[in-house]
Amino acid sequence: MAEIARREPALEGRACQGQGISLSPAAPASRLSLRAPEASLAGLSQALSLDLPRRPKSSATKGPRAALWLGPDEWLVIDEEEADLAAICAAVPALHSAVDISHRNVGILVSGARAEEVLNSGCPQDLSSRAFPVGAASRTVFGKAEIVLWRTGEEAFRVECWRSFSDYVFSFLEAAARETS
Amino acid sequence: MLLIYCPYCEEERPELEFRHAGEAHIARPANIAEISDEEFERYFFIRSNPKGITFERWRHVHGCGRFFNAARDTVSDRFLATYKAGEPKPDLSGKGAKT
């Protein structure tokens, strides 16, 4: 009798639906921690087929792939179709560092009319659409955990956190969703 | 909450994203193997710790990750200026700085 091992995502089965708020784990995705100097950006952008953003707190999206500006020489690249991003960058001769972090992070989708308010229960940034418009992305904090926050729609955010923090972050979001409703 | 202007993110961000990183503009002696123990102590351990304007390193650790410098008044806790690492001390005249 064969026993088949099954990989269980960190937030398997977790979900929260409330008035004006919905929390759910994001589907598996491939992720890249990319560091590169200005001179390498043209080559890397071409290989990734999107323009690596140069503006603070911004992102660039092309189909299932997005690049989030984290710092002057640092990006988080996410591909929802799980393309091998490290292999794509390996073909670029220009100086860069590309580390596959697909399984280091867990994505959490936060949406609904109260998304801003629920996130602000643990995140100190101004998340109004004036200060944090659709497409804005930033490394920040949520409670005691470091996260990357990305606004994907007027009422939709993606939270990326380290896998070992994901239970804490999800539970905190759930508590906030219940508390303020 | 105190807001700190990050010169790399080009906007004010909440203090929770930052970490203090000691006094700024400390030059490491080029001939460090030749200096005396007393000179090394002065370079390595002794800090000015003034009451008033101080120049400090800060790091936007939960943001862009960059180290930068700040001029801060230790009496009022007010940030008078922040500027990128490697840049000279800014002119603080007209910033409400007491000398």
Ligand SMILES: [Zn+2]
């Ligand atoms: Zn910054």
